[in-house]
Amino acid sequence: MALVLALVGCSNSGDDAPNAPASAAAGGVPAPPEPEPVEVSELPLPPVAPSEDPGACTKELNPRGTGCVGRDASMQSGGFLPDGTSVTAVVTFVGAPAAPDPGSGYTGRQLIVVKTDGTTFPNGDAWKCVTCGVPDQNAAGRNEPMDYPQPFNDGKRVLVGTNIVDCGTHPIADAACTPDQTHVYPIRWQNTPDDSGKGGNLRELRIHPDDVHLGFNSFTLTGGKLGQFAYLGRLSFNPAPTTGESRGPRYDVVDVTRLFDPEDTQPVEVDPANPGQLRVNPGALAVGELRGFSKDGKEVTYIGSPTESSNIDVFAADLTTGEVRRLTAHPEYVDPIDLSPDGDWTVAMDTRGSDRQMFLAAMRGIPPVTDLITTSVTSSTRNNGQRRFFQPILIDRYGDCGDYSGQRLNASGDGGPGAVNDPNWNGMADPKWSPDGTAVVYWQRLALPPACGGANPLPCEESTEPGGRGVRMMIAKLTSREPAPAPKVAPISDEVPWGVKYVPGTPPPDRPHPPAGTYTLPGAKGGTATVEITYTEDGFAIGTIAVTYDGFTDDGTYVIDGTEKVSARNPSLTVTTVDWFSDLTGTGGGVTATKKTSPDGFHLTIDVMTNIFDATGTLTTTINGKEYKQPANGT
Structure with a gap:
């Protein structure tokens, strides 16, 4: 297509x-907007316990017995509920008293709702824990990931990690949404022909505005290298599964389309x-x-x-x-x-x-x-x-x-x-x-x-937050704006014409690359780039790309000349090492630019999961005399 x-x-x-x-900007593009007034303030969170020891969250810290977080406890803010005055978040509670104390449920990673308008919930807290104290039978098969909390537009459900928190007929923020009324349903994606096993890996889930469809990503392992594809599927509630794990009530992702066509x-x-x-x-x-x-x-x-x-x-x-x-x-x-x-x-x-x-x-x-x-x-x-x-x-x-x-x-x-x-x-x-x-x-x-x-x-900085907390949730109010809500969205089609339907059990496709060889890449308005592509010894992946630019220009004004050569290899699944040699210049349109490596090249090894910079040699870009240098190692 x-x-x-x-x-x-x-x-x-x-x-x-x-x-x-x-x-010039593209035709019909209006002038950029002027800066607008913004008021930024902090939203309330549970009090901070001095340690994670049981009972560290005392009545003195939280007289209502509704939990404490740690100084460095992980959290993540999420989306607004439909009322527009409360927002979801995930926090990690610590220091809860032991059972049978009523506060014992305020432990671990949990979904909360936070007021954004200065009001409080009926108990006087500006926040409410939604999943604390949910009975085990209401959360059978609950998945471990608890991140990216996104409310459905019905206000009664929240997507959290690979789970859906559901309060039945009650809005999540309502006082009637109590632990006994709340269920946590896992989400499962069939990835085997006979629908056996735990299902496919789901990450970075995003709920579609129709409240019916789900977007997600899934990692792949190809040729010893980590990759991923994006998918769109439809959520289907399954009250009594007969295949796959787990067998409790769950949401299945069905009619899945991979958002890619090789x-x-x-x-x-x-x-x-x-x-x-x-x-x-x-x-x-x-x-x-x-x-x-x-x-x-x-x-x-x-x-x-x-x-x-x-x-x-x-x-x-x-x-x-x-x-x-x-x-x-x-x-x-x-x-x-x-x-x-x-x-x-x-x-x-x-x-x-x-x-x-x-x-x-x-x-x-x-x-x-x-x-x-x-x-x-x-x-x-x-x-x-x-x-x-x-x-x-x-x-x-x-x-x-x-x-x-x-x-x-x-x-x-x-x-x-x-x-x-x-x-x-x-x-x-x-x-x-x-x-x-x-x-x-x-x-x-x-x-x-x-x-x-x-x-x-x-230099490190001492936190000025209550209890020395190392995370905070902020709201930026655009004070000159009039409300402009989104339209109500009807369920979209399961079909994505430019995607490919996923068939459970089939391997992911390869992302196509040009074959090895020497090519010409013409500039849109003049000049060329000569590109030499060399594959690794096993012929599975591109190992080196060398480019020579000769008067290359896409707009007829700004011209690129010089050479660039990069080789890449993967010592392990998530680690990439590159050897980079660059000697490029760009001139025209009031711009003089260079992108240059040191004579011995720029050599970087980095893990995509940890992001710690570790390089030898230098890579420096200079624009109209201003130099941009690489970060120091370890920074």
């Missing part, structure tokens, strides 16, 4: 972020009309990791293959037509996002402003050829272990454009310890819009050792 990129905004033009070549157009491929040439198709449906859906239910959002080399962005694709929109284009890294109820805005957790990724991606307009083997590496440098460099960024529908690169929601403050813009407090996943589009909730974690202190040049 032929697909084209929807050129509806600057993010799709490729000339749309700091240090990009200057050019026979379809690929991001970088051999031109079928010219076998000696490559072509780059920015409209290819290269769904990497599914991130969610538009509020009208028509689009799926995802991290896709780069449009520009080393620049990781988020895209949206129409589930019916396959039309693709590039939502972000800044050279920094973006991952967690949420589209506004009216569809006109994106809130993104992005590293922009930190310069974390600029040594790799600041030089714009380089076609994503070496990215065939470097994407896992370039995306993994965004973090320093548990320290992220994300901040919440508000971006209009037309995306990064010229000097416009969105508005940081928490820009106000003095930057000192505990301030809303304290750089030691980093955004996590996922930011979420309120139902009326007038507020965004997000959560942050304070940098802790070894991501600060000791050998790390970033």
